[in-house]
Amino acid sequence: MTERRYRYVGPADLLSAVKPGEEGHAIGSPGDLIRWFTGRDAAELAEPFTYVVDLTGTLRLAPRRSEHVACAGGAPVLGAGELTFRHERGRWIVYEISNQSTGYCPDVTTWPAVRDALDRAGLAHPGDFTHPVVFRRCPACDERNVVRDDDYHCVFCDTELPAAWNVDPRA
């Protein structure tokens, strides 16, 4: 199956604020992660990080309050969300992970691409999103929704939302 590329669908001013060379730190190995962690305090390491999987399939990390579009250098992604690390038996593992990114609204079906990026980086992970988010665009009023409790109805106009991901109308 071909991986879907997700274009940025968030506010235009965040995209125009992206500066070259400020994308998230590429993590290709546990050593990359440890080097990037060096100098960060324990409180920051306990917080969720912003991540994207870039078009080369590489995991890129940024501090929590970073925008996904900045982490991706403004480019499309194969996946995006937030993750937390935990130190266990002498190594860092991915403890919790979501596809929570309002900039890209990636589908839960991005998990294989995210998993492959974590595997390539040599990072143990939970085996699926621990906090999956279902993003849909309302076909009637065009508002973006997060589907909760399997209720596929627009929270703004009650129109039924499609079963398949549809957030980017140009995709």
Ligand SMILES: [Zn+2]
């Ligand atoms: Zn609606």
